[in-house]
Amino acid sequence: MNNVNLLKHTDDVNALLARYGVKFGIYKNNEFKEQLFPFDAIPRIIEHDEFVYLEKGLKQRVTALNLFLKDIYSDKKIVRDGVVPEDFIFASSGYMVECEGVCPVKGIYSHISGIDLVKGKDGQWYILEDNLRVPSGASYPMIARELCRRSSPGTFNDVRLEDNRNYAKLLRRTMDNVNVGGHTVILTPGRYNAAYFEHSYLAEQTGAHLANGSELIVENDKLYFITADGKHERVGAVYRRISDEYLDPMNFNPESVIGIPHIYDVFRKGNVALINAPGNGIADDKGIYYFVPKMISYYLGEEPILQNAPTYLPFYEEDMKYVLDKFDSLVLKDVAEAGGYGVVFGSSMTMEQKESFIKLLKAEPRRFIAQEVIDFQDLDILEGDDMVPRKADLRAFVLMADEPLVWKSGLTRFSRNPDSFIVNSSQGGGFKDTWVLSQ
Amino acid sequence: MKKLHFDYCMEIRYSADVSWCCYTIKCIPKDSDRQKISNIKIDMIPETKAEWATDSHGNRYIYGSNEIPHSYFKYHIKGDAECGCATHESVATETEEMIYRHSHGITDPGERLREYMESIRASMPSFDDLRSLDKAKQIMERLHGYLVYEKGCTGIGTGAEEAFSIGRGVCQDYSHIMISLLNMSGCSARYVTGLIIGEGESHAWVEVVDDGKWYGLDPTNNILVQDSHIKIGCGRDATECQINRGIMHGGGEQTQDIYVNVSEISPGQSIISRGALF
Known part of the structure; x- marks a missing residue:
């Protein structure tokens, strides 16, 4: 493969990414800092057959997660049948009572799911976590592919590669599928959001309106877009890049100034589609993760194709015993935290830290999960002229339109710190394009 | 059983014009096994087109927005309730x-x-063996004796733990604390907004599930909810059934007055003639 030529262009591609505003905004010590999202030109390559397997597993998982959400906010059969304990639903911060009895258009909750996977040294893929609220990241490999093609066209001549620039088409199909009549809008909190580049890029690529909260208004139980000349035009679907909490100050956090008052009242009546639906936090909770394989069997009557990392719930006495026994070999995660925060390795704690952590664990067992540390495969990245191995994961994007669609690419994130397992962009990692071979 | 007439009136006066506002009002009592509501009449100033909806707790509400500049807002609902x-x-x-x-x-x-x-x-070894309603009565009795009723010590967002630590509070705090204790006892319990016979303000109490039915208990007054309470709405806590919520642009300083009157309709008195007072 003619990678060598592409690698020579690493700096050009990064310069272009900077020019396009491919940045990540991070709030640290109350200060907003934008930093570039470093691109590594060595792609992650996934063989055709391997991706066929992933695709099947991802469709299965996201289908089950959608059924779970629908069930939780209506009949709650999975709880009644004792598969998931009540405590993990109704006492969870991800559960939104406001969603009880409200059915989104066509019963779809997670239209866009970002599923994080890693490949172990044993060659086995493991699911690390599901992101069903507002998963971001698809735009980065999209634009990176575009820019790589531009800087090194020869590289792509003899590779049988799935084109990943069709993400916009898949997204449009997903949004159109639930649009109840009117414009499709991408709702952004604005330019100071970490993913603003992505919002504007996806709007441009899908042909949707890019709007902030003040450009949308509720009237007569419907949602309208205020055009430049002041007309109010009906909106049928909103791909909102605002978290549930800030979406509607009249129904959720009253302090929100980026939301739209009463948009949830309109949604409740089925007069607008919200993408993703509010309330999804109950399904991508780290505590619920443990139950996803059980969900697949429960709703689909199938064996899960993709495996979870081996996970223990200290909530169960048996698991608690195991966790205390094997403490040093496990990674512990606070279910309420995201973005790589609230993750601690048993082995890296001092005796004192360990003692106080175990005390907390015993007091609030529901709050934590424990996992075996997966020894995942390193990927090479370019540091100067040297290739060095780094930890990397893969965020696969699964879209739920009239059928589940898996984007034949994904965001590969790597840790730039050789000793770190945490690849989140908010923690300063970089990214790669993900090449899925077409044969 | 009592026949009651109720009046709930909320007025907000602004020192400057409100140029835009939106509101959600959850203040429409509905029929239940215990209460039958009739002759409802709602007045709003300024008059706006309001939408009707029902939230996830089953509360009926109206919501809307208003672009007409105004410095006075009123919501007034009255009607009759047969309670108990x-x-x-x-x-x-x-x-x-x-x-x-x-x-x-x-x-x-x-x-x-x-x-x-x-x-x-x-103090009561048999507590866990009691049926839910009896647990609730025990808790209500003790809590009523423990907490001191006093206004101004707590606010809208005060949590059960905090109010309990302060040791003082109003109906909202009594209810939150009681719900917390009931949940710890394994009971399903919820917060209720409503009106109680007499003149004054809106009230709050608690409902608990016993043998598949919701029963009302009023910890502030240490009584069961029977024929002197009119239920308006419910939620897991006060924020989920808040009677009035709004956002406005402009308005300056605002003062809110709430007037509530619930009185028994004496047997000879016709409902219609009372209505004519307004």
């Missing part, structure tokens, strides 16, 4: 039992409430 038609409020669904069995946020217990719960259990 049954001892329970309504039938509890299995879903409701699940949703309201777990405390969260405002009703989450802290160390003090956990200790208090333990002390209740210690």
Whole structure:
């Protein structure tokens, strides 16, 4: 493969990414800092057959997660049948009572799911976590592919590669599928959001309106877009890049100034589609993760194709015993935290830290999960002229339109710190394009 | 059983014009096994087109927005209620039992409430064997004796643990604390907004599930909810059934006045002639 030529262009591609505003905004010590999202030109390559397997597993998982959400906010059969304990639903911060009895258009909750996977040294893929609220990241490999093609066209001549620039088409199909009549809008909190580049890029690529909260208004139980000349035009679907909490100050956090008052009242009546639906936090909770394989069997009557990392719930006495026994070999995660925060390795704690952590664990067992540390495969990245191995994961994007669609690419994130397992962009990692071979 | 006439009137006066506002008002009592509502009349100033809806707790509400500049806002609802038609409020669904069995946020217990719960259990070894309604009566009785009714010590966002630590509060705090204790006892319990016979303000109490039915208990007054209470709405806590919520642009300083009157209709008095007073 003619990678060598592409690698020579690493700096050009990064310069272009900077020019396009491919940045990540991070709030640290109350200060907003934008930093570039470093691109590594060595792609992650996934063989055709391997991706066929992933695709099947991802469709299965996201289908089950959608059924779970629908069930939780209506009949709650999975709880009644004792598969998931009540405590993990109704006492969870991800559960939104406001969603009880409200059915989104066509019963779809997670239209866009970002599923994080890693490949172990044993060659086995493991699911690390599901992101069903507002998963971001698809735009980065999209634009990176575009820019790589531009800087090194020869590289792509003899590779049988799935084109990943069709993400916009898949997204449009997903949004159109639930649009109840009117414009499709991408709702952004604005330019100071970490993913603003992505919002504007996806709007441009899908042909949707890019709007902030003040450009949308509720009237007569419907949602309208205020055009430049002041007309109010009906909106049928909103791909909102605002978290549930800030979406509607009249129904959720009253302090929100980026939301739209009463948009949830309109949604409740089925007069607008919200993408993703509010309330999804109950399904991508780290505590619920443990139950996803059980969900697949429960709703689909199938064996899960993709495996979870081996996970223990200290909530169960048996698991608690195991966790205390094997403490040093496990990674512990606070279910309420995201973005790589609230993750601690048993082995890296001092005796004192360990003692106080175990005390907390015993007091609030529901709050934590424990996992075996997966020894995942390193990927090479370019540091100067040297290739060095780094930890990397893969965020696969699964879209739920009239059928589940898996984007034949994904965001590969790597840790730039050789000793770190945490690849989140908010923690300063970089990214790669993900090449899925077409044969 | 009592026949009651009720009046709830909220007025907000602004020192400057409000150029835009939106509001959600959850203040429309509805029929249950215990109460039958009739002759409802709603007045709003300024008059706007309001939408009707029902939230996830089953509360009916109206919402809308208003672009006409105004410095006065009024919501006035009146009607009649026949109360005490049954001892329970309504039938509890299995879903409701699940949703309201777990405390969260405002009703989450802290160390003090956990200790208090333990002390209740210690003083009454048979507590855990009681049926829910009897647990609720025990808790209500003790809580009523423990907490001092006093306005101004707590606010809208005060949690159960905090109010309990302060040791003083109003109907909202009595209710939040009681819900927290009931949830710790394994009971499904929820917060209720409503009106009580007499003149004054809106009121709050608690409902608990016993044998598949919701029963009302009023911990502020240490009484069961029978024929002197008119239920308006419910939720897991006060924020979920807040009577009035709004956002406005402009308006300057605002003062809110709430007037509530619930009185018994004497047998000879016709409902119609009372209505004519307005």
